[in-house]
Amino acid sequence: MIELLLFAIPASLLILGALIVVFAKNPVHNAMGLVLTLTSLAILYITLNATFVAMVQMLVYAGAVMTLFLFVIMMIGVDKPEQTKEQIKGQKLLISGTLILLVSVVVFIGLQNGLNWNLLFPQSEISLEGTPAILASALFTSWVFPFEIISILLIVATTAAIALAYEFKQSSDND
Amino acid sequence: MIEVTSDWYLTLSAILFSIGFLGMMVRKNALIMFMCIELMLNAVNLTFITASKHLGSVDGQIAVFFVLVVAAAEVVVGLAIIVSIFKKQESASVDMLSSSKG
Amino acid sequence: MGILILGVILIPFLTSLFLKVIGKFLNELLTNFITLNAAMLSVATSFFLFGYIFFDKFKPLKFELFQWFPNPEINFEFYLDGLSGVMMVLICGLSLVIQLFSTSYMSKDENYTKYFEYFNFFVFSMLLLVLSGNFLVMFFGWELVGLSSYLLISFWSEKKSAARAGNKAFILNRIGDFGFLIGLMMILNEFQTFNFLRIFESSLETIPENLDVIIVFLLLGAFGKSAQFPLFSWLPDAMEGPTPASALIHAATMVTAGVFMLVRISPILQFSELSSLIIISMGLLTALIAAFAAINQKDIKKVLAYSTISQLGFMFIAIGSGAYVAAIFHLVTHAFFKALLFLGAGAVIHEMHHEQNIYKMGGLRKKMPVTAAMMGIGTLAISGIPPLAGFWSKDEILASVFSRGGIYYGFWALSLLAAFMTAFYMGRHWLLIFVKEPTSDIENIHEAPKNMTRPLILLGIFSIFIGFINTPFFHGLEKVLDETLKSVEVTHLPEGITLAILAVLSIGAGFSGLGLAYLIYIFDIFSYFKIKLPFLSEIKLLSKEVLFLNKVGNAIFVRGLKTLSRKVAVTVDNMTIDGIVNGVAKSFLRSSQQISLAQTGLVRNYVVYFGLFMLVLIVIYLFSPGVLI
Numbered sequence: 001m002i003e004l005l006l007f008a009i010p011a012s013l014l015i016l017g018a019l020i021v022v023f024a025k026n027p028v029h030n031a032m033g034l035v036l037t038l039t040s041l042a043i044l045y046i047t048l049n050a051t052f053v054a055m056v057q058m059l060v061y062a063g064a065v066m067t068l069f070l071f072v073i074m075m076i077g078v079d080k081p082e083q084t085k086e087q088i089k090g091q092k093l094l095i096s097g098t099l100i101l102l103v104s105v106v107v108f109i110g111l112q113n114g115l116n117w118n119l120l121f122p123q124s125e126i127s128l129e130g131t132p133a134i135l136a137s138a139l140f141t142s143w144v145f146p147f148e149i150i151s152i153l154l155i156v157a158t159t160a161a162i163a164l165a166y167e168f169k170q171s172s173d174n175d
Numbered sequence: 176m177i178e179v180t181s182d183w184y185l186t187l188s189a190i191l192f193s194i195g196f197l198g199m200m201v202r203k204n205a206l207i208m209f210m211c212i213e214l215m216l217n218a219v220n221l222t223f224i225t226a227s228k229h230l231g232s233v234d235g236q237i238a239v240f241f242v243l244v245v246a247a248a249e250v251v252v253g254l255a256i257i258v259s260i261f262k263k264q265e266s267a268s269v270d271m272l273s274s275s276k277g
Numbered sequence: 278m279g280i281l282i283l284g285v286i287l288i289p290f291l292t293s294l295f296l297k298v299i300g301k302f303l304n305e306l307l308t309n310f311i312t313l314n315a316a317m318l319s320v321a322t323s324f325f326l327f328g329y330i331f332f333d334k335f336k337p338l339k340f341e342l343f344q345w346f347p348n349p350e351i352n353f354e355f356y357l358d359g360l361s362g363v364m365m366v367l368i369c370g371l372s373l374v375i376q377l378f379s380t381s382y383m384s385k386d387e388n389y390t391k392y393f394e395y396f397n398f399f400v401f402s403m404l405l406l407v408l409s410g411n412f413l414v415m416f417f418g419w420e421l422v423g424l425s426s427y428l429l430i431s432f433w434s435e436k437k438s439a440a441r442a443g444n445k446a447f448i449l450n451r452i453g454d455f456g457f458l459i460g461l462m463m464i465l466n467e468f469q470t471f472n473f474l475r476i477f478e479s480s481l482e483t484i485p486e487n488l489d490v491i492i493v494f495l496l497l498g499a500f501g502k503s504a505q506f507p508l509f510s511w512l513p514d515a516m517e518g519p520t521p522a523s524a525l526i527h528a529a530t531m532v533t534a535g536v537f538m539l540v541r542i543s544p545i546l547q548f549s550e551l552s553s554l555i556i557i558s559m560g561l562l563t564a565l566i567a568a569f570a571a572i573n574q575k576d577i578k579k580v581l582a583y584s585t586i587s588q589l590g591f592m593f594i595a596i597g598s599g600a601y602v603a604a605i606f607h608l609v610t611h612a613f614f615k616a617l618l619f620l621g622a623g624a625v626i627h628e629m630h631h632e633q634n635i636y637k638m639g640g641l642r643k644k645m646p647v648t649a650a651m652m653g654i655g656t657l658a659i660s661g662i663p664p665l666a667g668f669w670s671k672d673e674i675l676a677s678v679f680s681r682g683g684i685y686y687g688f689w690a691l692s693l694l695a696a697f698m699t700a701f702y703m704g705r706h707w708l709l710i711f712v713k714e715p716t717s718d719i720e721n722i723h724e725a726p727k728n729m730t731r732p733l734i735l736l737g738i739f740s741i742f743i744g745f746i747n748t749p750f751f752h753g754l755e756k757v758l759d760e761t762l763k764s765v766e767v768t769h770l771p772e773g774i775t776l777a778i779l780a781v782l783s784i785g786a787g788f789s790g791l792g793l794a795y796l797i798y799i800f801d802i803f804s805y806f807k808i809k810l811p812f813l814s815e816i817k818l819l820s821k822e823v824l825f826l827n828k829v830g831n832a833i834f835v836r837g838l839k840t841l842s843r844k845v846a847v848t849v850d851n852m853t854i855d856g857i858v859n860g861v862a863k864s865f866l867r868s869s870q871q872i873s874l875a876q877t878g879l880v881r882n883y884v885v886y887f888g889l890f891m892l893v894l895i896v897i898y899l900f901s902p903g904v905l906i
Binding site: 031049061128158160 | 182202246248
């Protein structure tokens, strides 16, 4: 029963947060919805024995990334209400078509398989706790090369962000 | 007694992904669209973690780790782009950006 | 031993390729060194091969390079027998002599190396033609000689007339080749093979019903290549090319390809009465028209060109009357004395600073004694004066025609007339150049350089003695061709007193032709006796304009085709084809304009497209076999 609750409560919070992200008008509310989603996701990670990833999720996403988002929201301002009216011609039609197709696919699969995922592999007997020790032993042995590459990616991204945001004084000649 | 299986998590992940995608389609604010992308990325992460649990392997969590880093990098660059767009047109609406129109 | 055949063919090809690749870095001396050595090598190889099959009693030598097509079996094969052996030695030998001449004649030309490149390429193509073992390889050679002839005719392509002459030669040859190609297709359809020997063998058992049609199509090719009526007008124009090239291509070898081909297919040709009649009548017509045209030409080379056409007509007469040996014999002797005449003309042109009008020459005998003597030998040889080469071969042709009897008596008489005219125009040619009182200043004219006179002397000696390879007393060439023509019924010479009378008559024709030329052009008999011939100027005009055949042909074909093609261009091309093409283009433009509307540049639109496509992929996956069902 506890197991079910541990799934159901974070899951419903997660969906709620996601819906807030999509439908809230105020960007700050959107960001808060995202925090809700990410936090409940971290709880779900813990129920899935991925403790280290849950911690990283809290630190990186709910902490760092969300701070970034809020900073940007503050920079570009929240007072300007977003135009809710659809301006793109045919966009409504396309969206509803896509949604109808999605729903029909889901219904079709449901009728065929009874919403059963039919996973190729059975549930594993081993219960692996995703501790930092285990993760690190995998990360720094067999995954060390991708790990190094991803660190280079981070540096490049940081440099790119600085280059994009920094105001170069190039236009002085044109003045 | 209902047992929580991997199928539940996978279904949840699919719902989260669909909501994120819906947000991508309906919202005009580039910032909100970014948040929706985060939602979709997290849906994928949830799938990875579920698979990790289901298969009894740590590799899924490693993949999530990488996705996290990539998402962080993407947010950094993406937000920088949004800021510079905003500086130019005083709005974060993507509908104003159609310079690649055919 | 068969691989040596490939060697003979490849030497000029590799030389040509070599000159093409490094031609930019070569001066004249290095080019000479390369090309002359290669020519000598190929002469040596060809003589060795000829000696080999000579001692092997002319047993054919076959060499198969590779199988091209399995069913019906077509191989890339070569075949060396007496016939191709004679041609091979002739081509290689003459090419060496003429290249030696060219080193002097083409000297100081800016495209010196290119000339030898083309020249060697021609020799390669011609060898490919004569050494081919089946019709397809022969067709390659056939087309390639056409190409190299085109290249050499329009060698001085900055001259508009040269470029035009090259085009004309190419187009008229194409008409013939078109027929040849159709003939080849019919042969493949009929015999299921291109191989000469197998075709001949199967035709010995059963003669195909449409043999006449096949041979008439092949004849069209031969007429085009060998400049027979009505496809002969390209040859006089081809004289725009360098004179030594004309000597090899348009006198000695390429134009005889048609004769060679007809002798090659003689085992099937003999079964077709109709085509024999066509060959002999066309040959006769050509011989007479060309001889008549040669009488009043003023260009030193055009006289020789018409003379070549006329002599080729003689060869066709021989083939038509079944005297294949005589045809090849005349081909060989003609190659020597006509090459001699052309090279002599080249020497004269060279020394006269590219003056080609024979009325502006005259009296050159004293200035250029060697050239005059050698061209004199050539003139005597072509006129049929014994014991020079031309007498034996031409007499053999005339006698062979005579011995067929019946209607062939008439053909014989007309051939004799052509022979008389030959002697007349050749006599005029030589006398006007070398004997007549000079009409222009020739003080500064000198004898040609040694590199020119030496080939002339060599060819002169050959022109005297080559006739002895096949006399009524010694049938040398006949033995060489024995193996080739073993299943062919060859017309033989008449015996004894008839032959002697015929010989005397043809000698008489030769002497009287030369004598008449002397009387008219040197002695000037008309003004001496104050004779006024009726219609003289009209006849002169007719001869000069080649019976207006060119003009008629131009009016009918060129202008008619032009008008027709213009009409076709307007209706078919402009309206139909352009309409279709433009319509397609326009529809693409419109549709792409429509489609590009989908490229809104709006990110959210793209997101939707992306999702739709993903869903479509999922649906496809779901319905692919083995997923749900």
